[in-house]
Structure formats: structure tokens, C-alpha cells
Amino acid sequence: MLALSLSNGLGTESLPMRIIIFANGDLPNLEKAGALIRPDDFILCADGGTRHALALGLVPNVIIGDMDSLPSNFQPSTFNGELILFPKDKNETDLELALNHALTLNPDEILILAALGGRLDQTLANIALLSNLQLATFNIKLTDGVEEIFFCRDQVQVEGRSGDIVSLIPWQGEVTGVFTENLRWQLHHETLYPDKTRGISNEMTSDVTTVMIKSGLLLVVHSIGDT
Numbered sequence: 001m002l003a004l005s006l007s008n009g010l011g012t013e014s015l016p017m018r019i020i021i022f023a024n025g026d027l028p029n030l031e032k033a034g035a036l037i038r039p040d041d042f043i044l045c046a047d048g049g050t051r052h053a054l055a056l057g058l059v060p061n062v063i064i065g066d067m068d069s070l071p072s073n074f075q076p077s078t079f080n081g082e083l084i085l086f087p088k089d090k091n092e093t094d095l096e097l098a099l100n101h102a103l104t105l106n107p108d109e110i111l112i113l114a115a116l117g118g119r120l121d122q123t124l125a126n127i128a129l130l131s132n133l134q135l136a137t138f139n140i141k142l143t144d145g146v147e148e149i150f151f152c153r154d155q156v157q158v159e160g161r162s163g164d165i166v167s168l169i170p171w172q173g174e175v176t177g178v179f180t181e182n183l184r185w186q187l188h189h190e191t192l193y194p195d196k197t198r199g200i201s202n203e204m205t206s207d208v209t210t211v212m213i214k215s216g217l218l219l220v221v222h223s224i225g226d227t
Contacts, residue, residue, distance in 0.1 A: 018042065018109040019102045022049030022060075023095045023126065024069055026117030030055060032145025032224075033113055042107070046098035050074055052114050064101055065094030093122070096129055103138070110140040116147060131171060131217060145224065152218040158209040165223040166209060168192060168199030170216060177214025182206035192218070 020037060022045045027033045034056045043058050047065030054071060063070075064084040070076075076083065086097060095115060102110050115126040130140060130151055142149040150156065151171065158166055166183065168175075170192045180187045184203040192199050211220060 017107060018111070019044055019105065019107045021046060021095070021098050021102060021110060021112045022052045023098075023112060023115040024048030024051075025114045025119075025122060025126070027052050027055075027114045027144055028117065028146050029144070034145075036111060036113070036143065036145055042105070044098055044102055047094040049094075049098075049114055062101065064098045066090065069094075093125065095126055099129060103134075108139065110138060112140070112142045113144055115142045116144060116149070127219070147224065148222045150220055152211050152213055152220055155210065155212045156220060158204065158211065158220060158222050160204055160207065160209075160222060161225050162204055162206055164204045164225045166202050166204055167221040167223075168202065168211065169219040169221065170194040170199070171219045172217050175213050175216030175218045177212070178218065179212045181210040183209055189214075192216075 017040070018038065019042045022043070024047060033052070037056065037058065043053055043060045045053050045060045045063045047063070047067060048069030048071070050060060050063055051071040053060050054073065060081050062082045062084060063079070064086070066086050066088045067083070068088055084097075084101065092100075095112070099110070099112070112126070116123055126142060127149060130142065130149075136153055140150065168178065168180075168187075171194070173194060175192045178187045178190050178192050178199070180202075182205050184205055187199070190198075211218070
């Protein structure tokens with residue numbers, strides 16, 4: 001598949017430490033989403049996700065996709081970043097293309113915003129993208145300031161507040177040796193099954209919760225409380 005890259009001078013000369021990817025899903029709370037952004041973040045928009053960046057007063061470094069859902073208030077002629085154009089007939093979603101591009105920049109962390117809500121098929125596909133084994137060494141999350149979603153392959157920490165809800169969902173099969181610290185209902189080297197709801201709606205009892213597993217792939221869903 002051929003892509004056309006158009007740059008007006010901003011470029012990517014210095015590799016980013018953290019990349020924010022805006023997808024074209026819902027942002028339920030623009031203020032909470034904006035609070036996640038740091039001044040030195042590299043902003044990468046997946047086509048229609050540009051609307052969220054503009055709503056937050058951000059200037060994207062890169063916009064990637066087939067450009068069929070760019071917001072009406074976006075003017076390509078005045079854009080100083082890089083446009084990476086793909087044909088509409090393609091095998092990947094715009095978010096997958098954006099994620100693939102982000103990985104070439106080798107960042108320390110990737111946050112994907114606005115990948116949840118809206119169409120259920122898109123939401124499930126966005127979550128499934130993170131299960132790619134090639135992402136195992138990256139710190140990557142789907143988040144919007146209200147919820148954050150990521151995978152545990154060995155051990156992870158959930159940072160939030162006491163009372164936040166955390167759900168642990170087996171992905172692609174059973175997950176064995178699940179051990180948790182600082183959850184109201186602790187798991188002690190237990191097995192979670194994909195056709196059971198054992199790990200749903202647990203509650204943090206501290207600002208940091210630790211989750212460890214022995215085998216499998218565990219989806220962690222953290223509902224972030226008000227701060």
C-alpha cells in the first residue's frame with residue numbers, strides 16, 4: 001500500500017518521549033482529556049481524531065489516514081505539520097496506521113485518546129490492537145481521562161485513588177496465577193476464565209494497585225474517579 005507524506009516544515013527531527021494519538025471515537029469529558037496532555041507531548045491524529053486535538057487547542061505534529069473525516073474547520077493549506085495520506089481502500093483502520101507510525105518513532109509511552117465509545121465494532125477493534133505481541137515492550141494505553149485500558153502480560157500497576165473501580169478481563173483465553181495487591185477482593189494466584197465474570201468491578205483500596213499473572217493475557221479496565 002502506498003502512502004503520500006506531505007510536510008510543511010514541522011517534521012519529526014527529535015524523537016518524542018511520549019506520543020498522544022487522537023482516534024475518531026468519543027471523548028466524554030474534554031476537560032479530563034485535556035488534563036492528560038503535557039507541553040512536550042508529540043501529537044499524532046488518526047484522521048477524524050484531529051477534531052479532538054483542535055478542540056483542545058493543540059496543533060498536531062502528524063495527521064495520518066485517508067482524510068475522509070477531517071473536521072470542517074481544518075485547513076490543510078495552513079497546517080505546518082506532516083500529512084501522511086493513505087488511499088480509502090485499505091486493510092487497516094486509521095488508528096492502526098497511526099499506531100504503526102508511532103512505533104517507528106520508538107517513544108517511551110503512547111496514550112491513545114478517543115478510542116472508546118461510539119461504534120462497538122470500532123471500540124473492540126481498538127482494544128484488540130493493543131493485544132499485538134509486538135507491543136509487549138511498549139507502555140501503551142487507551143484512555144480518555146474517564147477510563148484507561150491496557151494489557152497485563154506479566155505485572156502492571158494501576159495508579160489512581162482508593163475507591164476507583166478496576167476490572168480484570170481474561171483476553172483470548174484463561175489467565176492463570178492472578179495475584180493482586182490493594183484491591184478490596186484480593187486474588188491469590190487464581191485463574192480467571194473468559195466465560196466468567198470473576199474479575200469484574202473490583203475496588204482499589206490504595207492509590208496504587210499491583211496485578212501479577214503467571215500466564216495468559218489480562219485486560220485491565222480502570223474507571224478513574226473524580227479528582
